Amino acid sequence: MNRKRRHLLMAAAAAAVAPAWGQPAPLLRKKIPSSGEEIPVIGLGTARRYERPGPGLRETLQRFGVLGGTVLDTAPVYGQAEAVVGDLLAELKLRPRLFLATKVSISGREAGVRQIEQSFQRLRTRKIDLIAVHNLRDTQIHLATLRELRKQGRIRYVGITTSSDRQYADFEQTMRREALDFIQVDYALDNRGAGERILPLAAERGMAVMVNLPFGRGRLFDAVRGKVLPAWAAEFDCASWPQFFLKYIVSHPAVTCAVPGMARPEYAEDNLGAARGRLPDAALRRRMESFIDAI
Numbered sequence: 001m002n003r004k005r006r007h008l009l010m011a012a013a014a015a016a017v018a019p020a021w022g023q024p025a026p027l028l029r030k031k032i033p034s035s036g037e038e039i040p041v042i043g044l045g046t047a048r049r050y051e052r053p054g055p056g057l058r059e060t061l062q063r064f065g066v067l068g069g070t071v072l073d074t075a076p077v078y079g080q081a082e083a084v085v086g087d088l089l090a091e092l093k094l095r096p097r098l099f100l101a102t103k104v105s106i107s108g109r110e111a112g113v114r115q116i117e118q119s120f121q122r123l124r125t126r127k128i129d130l131i132a133v134h135n136l137r138d139t140q141i142h143l144a145t146l147r148e149l150r151k152q153g154r155i156r157y158v159g160i161t162t163s164s165d166r167q168y169a170d171f172e173q174t175m176r177r178e179a180l181d182f183i184q185v186d187y188a189l190d191n192r193g194a195g196e197r198i199l200p201l202a203a204e205r206g207m208a209v210m211v212n213l214p215f216g217r218g219r220l221f222d223a224v225r226g227k228v229l230p231a232w233a234a235e236f237d238c239a240s241w242p243q244f245f246l247k248y249i250v251s252h253p254a255v256t257c258a259v260p261g262m263a264r265p266e267y268a269e270d271n272l273g274a275a276r277g278r279l280p281d282a283a284l285r286r287r288m289e290s291f292i293d294a295i
């Protein structure tokens, strides 16, 4: 064997075993129906813990990036979160690798335009991937602004969000009436209301689904405190409770990604693990539901 060929074979063998040496496997991705672009099924939410600069945030975003995370969800009303995130992304040089989502969260057209411009400044970016109308506040007025921005190429996707079942009827109506790239809705193993009509409707209408409150703000952790992960969780490569809860969500065929709030690097490590390996099938999903319902 000549030297060049031996070198090539050694390089190929090294690449094949790299994952065993600590290189994480690639993250599972799903398609945004309106474009075909694929995004990782686990992102990062910035409500509450990113409201002001604090310990651990930089390390968490850095770890998130290293592990292949891209989707980051924020909002102009999460305290200073947009500015905190914008500063950290600039410092870490992470912006080009991320899929940045924020919201418009104010009444009135002019106020909405001002708030959106402020989001560009605070996030320190010329392009925002997704802006959604927050909790259906002045939906039609803001969707017109957002569509214009999409036409100009300043944003790439438009959407709407909710996290309250009291809004579901209006939310569904808006989904039927409007062409939207994304919806964002609350959905969790112990909060499955969105699975009844909203998720199927999103699939029917070709809308990507970003799931908020995937842990019910920690409620699910309280439910399983002191309980051991069932052995059958290994059937879908699940090694922790956070992965159990997240794999349930992202295995729903209509769900594109979930955005758990996380402000600790070890949470990023654990949560992004839910975007690796197998996902539960329909039978296992039912078993997970029965399990949580029995607690």
Ligand SMILES: NC(=O)c1ccc[n+]([C@@H]2O[C@H](COP(=O)([O-])OP(=O)(O)OC[C@H]3O[C@@H](n4cnc5c(N)ncnc54)[C@H](OP(=O)(O)O)[C@@H]3O)[C@@H](O)[C@H]2O)c1
Binding pocket: 044, 045, 046, 047, 048, 049, 073, 074, 134, 135, 161, 162, 163, 184, 211, 212, 213, 214, 215, 216, 217, 218, 221, 242, 259, 260, 261, 262, 263, 266, 267, 268, 270, 271
């Ligand atoms: N209407 C809307 O548009 C809307 C509404 C709500 C939320 N959202 C979006 O959805 C995101 C998620 O919601 P959320 O952050 O409020 O709630 P969540 O994701 O359901 O829960 C987040 C909390 O779970 C705990 N956690 C996360 N990863 C963990 C891990 N691996 N191990 C143990 N504990 C872990 C952390 O608690 P500790 O920090 O206490 O340790 C964290 O603050 C928000 O950040 C926001 O981007 C949007």
